[in-house]
Amino acid sequence: MDMTDDLRARAAADVFDEHLRLSTELRFAEDIDRNVSPSCVVLDRRGVFHGHDGVKLLARWLGEELPNARFTYTNRLVEGRVVFLEWTAEADGARVRDGADSYVIEDGWIVAQTIHYTVEATR
Secondary structure (H helix, E strand, O other): OOHHHHHHOOOHHHHHHHHHHHHHOOOHHHHHHHHEEEEEEEEEOOEEEEHHHHHHHHHHHHHHHOOOOEEEEEEEEEEOOEEEEEEEEEEOOEEEEEEEEEEEEEOOEEEEEEEEOOEEEOO
């Protein structure tokens, strides 16, 4: 079994844990390559986004909306292939108090995600 096979054999909880760790470490490119399916579908308030390009665009927008953000994960639930995350963030001039994401993880990949958050100005 090679490294790719090992990645695809991971449980949903392991994929999710690594996704959060790499994101916290600002290692977005590595996270996307290792954990996000090339055919991933993400539903966000702005529309439907596909694949690595869609995930990269959403990550860029999040960084622009919440510069230098400090995230707090307030609730993490994993049941089989389904994951739910609640979060808050404090950033330069903005905050989020209602972040909520859900994920479907299959064969070691995040294959679907929903994202919800409201950015509030703090200045």
